[in-house]
Amino acid sequence: METFLENAFILFGIFTICKIFLQITKCLKYLILTKWVGVPNSFFQSLGEWAVITGGTDGIGKAYAHEFAKRGLNIVLISRTKEKLIKVANEIEQASGRKVKTIQVNFIKRDIYQHIKENLRGLEIGVLVNNVGMMQEPNPCRFLEMYDIDKTLDDIINVNVISVAKMTQLVLPKMKERQKGLILNISSGVANAPCPLYGLYSSTKIFMERFSRGCQAEYGSKGIIIQCLMPYAVASAMSQVKPGILAKSAKEFVRNSLDCTFLGDQSHGCLSHEIMAYVNGKIPHWIIYNDAFLDKIRDYLQNHARDYRNSQP
Known part of the structure; x- marks a missing residue:
């Protein structure tokens, strides 16, 4: 019995040390890639001439559009508002001198993908950023408290789920043919x-x-990088937070996330958000999965969202 317990403690110690070592290694990779090495602009340029960004007129999407143009790619902006598309396209062209193509669609609808396909035809697409997304209203709320729940269910699934699969379906075949490409799913x-x-x-x-x-x-061996980015607080109209100690500006997060391109199929995009994910994973669920706590958090966040909206010009 004593030998069994001794071996069990030894195995537990080895497991703990290995886990800590892996966490430290991952942190060091973040530091090395984001602070000292980075990913050269020539890498992104080698993937293809164009970067396609959905939801590219606000927040993270807009920041990706500017950053990829800065790194030498032409940009395809896909969004629902014509005025914003024109404005952001002009900003990018003036700031970078790169070409910008716009496609006006509403991802709430499912009959838009043939139109997108026709507008992408003939473009050498090296990068796809599946960024478009939407949240329920009111934000946050319990499932049955959502406004117009039937429509909300369809809309969120169309925007957050269907768009990712359909846009990947449109762009991935040519990437596979050329044996190179980058798909970032936000x-x-x-x-x-x-x-x-x-x-x-x-x-x-x-x-x-x-x-x-x-x-x-399935496709990594074909020279294609498909990475999921899982940021925490990033300042944007959808998140309704402002830049701070933990909340990154969209521009800062995007710049850091592109330097994490070689970190694997899933990343939090920056070291601070990686630390937040680690801490969040250590919080026992029973602390937050109770009605009293949820009610307080809901009221606080809804008040915060209202104050944020009122503070905007």
């Missing part, structure tokens, strides 16, 4: 565990993580 840190008050949203985001990692396993 998920969320709330997909790391069941997320009360954001249950539907977080569930669609875990689809992105599973879909990305599955496709990477």
